[in-house]
Amino acid sequence: MSELSLRTKWILGILLGTVAVLYVVGRVLRQQPEGTVNPALVRRFNERVRIWWLMLAILAMAMWLGTEFCLLLFLGVSFWALREFITMTPTRPADHRALFWVFFLFTPLQYLLIGLGRKYYDLYSVLIPVYASLFIPARIAISGDPKRFLERSAKIQVGLLICVYAFSFAPALLTLEFDKSKWHGSNEELLLYFVVLVQLNDLFQFGWGKLLGRHVIAPAINASRTWEGMIGGIVSSTLLGILMWWMTPFQMWEAGLITMATCLAGFAGGMTMSAIKRDRGVSDYGTLVRGHAGLLDRIDSLCFAAPVFFHLARLYQVSPAN
Amino acid sequence: MRLTVYLLTGLAKFLSGPSVRWVDCQPDTCQRVYFANHTSHLDSLVLWSSLPREVRAVTRFIAARDYWEKTALRRYLAKTFNALLIDRRNIKVHQSPVELILREIGDTYSVILFPEGGRSTGEEIGEFKSGLYYLAKKRPDLELVPVYLDNLNRILPRGEFLPVPLLSCITIGPPMYLEAGEPKSEFLKRAREAVIRLKYV
Numbered sequence: 001m002s003e004l005s006l007r008t009k010w011i012l013g014i015l016l017g018t019v020a021v022l023y024v025v026g027r028v029l030r031q032q033p034e035g036t037v038n039p040a041l042v043r044r045f046n047e048r049v050r051i052w053w054l055m056l057a058i059l060a061m062a063m064w065l066g067t068e069f070c071l072l073l074f075l076g077v078s079f080w081a082l083r084e085f086i087t088m089t090p091t092r093p094a095d096h097r098a099l100f101w102v103f104f105l106f107t108p109l110q111y112l113l114i115g116l117g118r119k120y121y122d123l124y125s126v127l128i129p130v131y132a133s134l135f136i137p138a139r140i141a142i143s144g145d146p147k148r149f150l151e152r153s154a155k156i157q158v159g160l161l162i163c164v165y166a167f168s169f170a171p172a173l174l175t176l177e178f179d180k181s182k183w184h185g186s187n188e189e190l191l192l193y194f195v196v197l198v199q200l201n202d203l204f205q206f207g208w209g210k211l212l213g214r215h216v217i218a219p220a221i222n223a224s225r226t227w228e229g230m231i232g233g234i235v236s237s238t239l240l241g242i243l244m245w246w247m248t249p250f251q252m253w254e255a256g257l258i259t260m261a262t263c264l265a266g267f268a269g270g271m272t273m274s275a276i277k278r279d280r281g282v283s284d285y286g287t288l289v290r291g292h293a294g295l296l297d298r299i300d301s302l303c304f305a306a307p308v309f310f311h312l313a314r315l316y317q318v319s320p321a322n
Numbered sequence: 323m324r325l326t327v328y329l330l331t332g333l334a335k336f337l338s339g340p341s342v343r344w345v346d347c348q349p350d351t352c353q354r355v356y357f358a359n360h361t362s363h364l365d366s367l368v369l370w371s372s373l374p375r376e377v378r379a380v381t382r383f384i385a386a387r388d389y390w391e392k393t394a395l396r397r398y399l400a401k402t403f404n405a406l407l408i409d410r411r412n413i414k415v416h417q418s419p420v421e422l423i424l425r426e427i428g429d430t431y432s433v434i435l436f437p438e439g440g441r442s443t444g445e446e447i448g449e450f451k452s453g454l455y456y457l458a459k460k461r462p463d464l465e466l467v468p469v470y471l472d473n474l475n476r477i478l479p480r481g482e483f484l485p486v487p488l489l490s491c492i493t494i495g496p497p498m499y500l501e502a503g504e505p506k507s508e509f510l511k512r513a514r515e516a517v518i519r520l521k522y523v
Contacts, residue, residue: 079487083339087489093443093479099486 004064008186011247012060015196019056022049041210051298052199059195063188067174068115070191074171075111081296081303082107082163088280089155094145098136102156106132107164114172118317124172128165133157162273163296166303169310170194179318183249190313193247194262198305201237201263202270208232222274230267237263249316262309269304273297323402330399331371334364338477339489342372345523346496347467349374353432354465354497356381357454359517360436361444361475364485369434369469370403372492382406383434384423406433420456437513444475447518450510458500458509465497468513470520493520 004012026046029037062073086099106128113124137153173194174187209229217225241259245252273296358369366383373381387407390400400407406426408419427433435457437450458466472491498516500509 080339083487083489086486087473087476091476096476096479096482096486097484100484103487 019053071115078164084294084296085159094143098139118175169306178249189247194309198266204236205229205233234263258312262305265308266301266305269301273300326402334367337485337487338368342492344494356467357435358469359447360441362478364478381432441480450514455506467497468495468516495520
């Protein structure tokens with residue numbers, strides 16, 4: 001059991017309360033007579049709110065149980081996202097053993113190293129980009145199937161990099177050490193700040209795109225992402241980021257800049273994952289197997305934003321010498 | 323024993339992340355023959371554990387006697403899952419596998435069958451062996467339910483013992499029957515196509 005501060009508990013409570021209010025709003029909207037609201041939009045809104053509720057409740061529970069449980073939760077999410085990724089990526093039988101180690105060695109090891117604390121930063125920041133990236137092609141080569149060798153290696157590497165490596169920087173926020181005399185918050189708050197802003201950024205981009213969207217960025221990749229949506233979304237998130245600066249160890253203006261950079265990365269994540277989906281000819285990562293949006297569709301922007309936010313936040317750590 | 327079943331079905335489900343789709347077919351405890359494509363050792367277990375509890379209770383899968391009676395552990399597992407053990411070697415008159423299956427299922431149990439006769443690599447579904455036809459001929463009242471198991475060949479393929487935990491999909495299709503006077507080859511072809519069709523729904 002961790003010792004969440006009263007302040008963090010309050011923040012969690014307020015967030016959960018807000019989502020509960022949104023849930024009620026969605027319910028009311030659904031009861032509205034036909035013609036007053038767009039039912040497809042309401043359904044989408046309700047679906048989102050339900051997912052937020054689930055995400056927040058599970059995250060709050062894990063935080064309450066302690067850092068180890070948070071890491072386990074994020075490990076589980078990474079594991080499932082990677083399953084979705086590899087399931088829709090064609091591999092050949094000779095990739096089997098490489099995939100086994102990817103799932104059962106590299107994925108848990110990345111989170112284990114993060115859990116061991118910040119002195120392992122040097123190792124966990126290269127484990128997957130260096131060692132797994134070298135291991136995967138080598139293991140496939142040993143299996144002896146040269147057909148589309150580079151392509152197969154690259155697909156597995158990209159999956160591991162996005163779903164596990166990049167995403168793992170979100171819970172790694174919990175291992176940073178800040179100067180408590182200057183900032184009274186907790187690392188859990190910082191993680192919440194990050195998750196909430198990136199998720200809201202998705203919503204803002206969607207909303208602004210619906211309202212003002214004229215110029216689609218890349219129609220062949222994603223027909224609903226527009227320049228207007230992206231700019232409107234990032235401006236809104238940045239403003240919100242500034243207002244919520246007290247959840248972070250940053251100054252107000254720093255919080256704004258960091259949020260902007262993080263949300264840009266989140267946007268890039270959404271675009272990249274859309275491109276991968278178009279390439280595979282699916283609309284959602286879940287469709288292949290379940291007929292509705294998969295987990296990877298929910299966390300694509302978090303995956304790309306996590307390393308950016310982590311490395312910026314890391315600059316504010318107390319140096320080990322102090 | 324309960325615990326063993328619980329653990330093993332849990333493990334199989336964890337490794338294969340199955341999503342189950344019933345297409346023009348409802349779960350039912352009536353006597354059925356589920357016949358599916360066969361690509362993995364996980365097939366029986368995953369399909370069986372994807373059925374609703376009350377259906378599972380009356381559904382048995384078939385296992386090779388020579389393999390599953392070799393060690394104490396295997397005997398225990400076969401007994402735990404109430405597997406229907408079939409002798410592949412000593413096939414005598416009135417002891418044919420079809421007769422054995424019919425005797426074992428009586429008028430309560432359903433059975434899971436892999437008519438290809440062995441595991442394939444998964445790219446293509448092999449020709450069906452005739453067991454399904456004789457079963458249907460002797461017991462025309464059995465519902466023959468086609469099942470397509472997708473992606474299990476990537477999770478635990480033939481000749482592998484280390485699993486890769488991808489997601490799989492189990493599609494259970496509309497029951498079919500042997501038509502009066504339908505020739506064996508045509509029936510088997512129709513049954514095979516019923517399984518293949520589920521790949522695309």
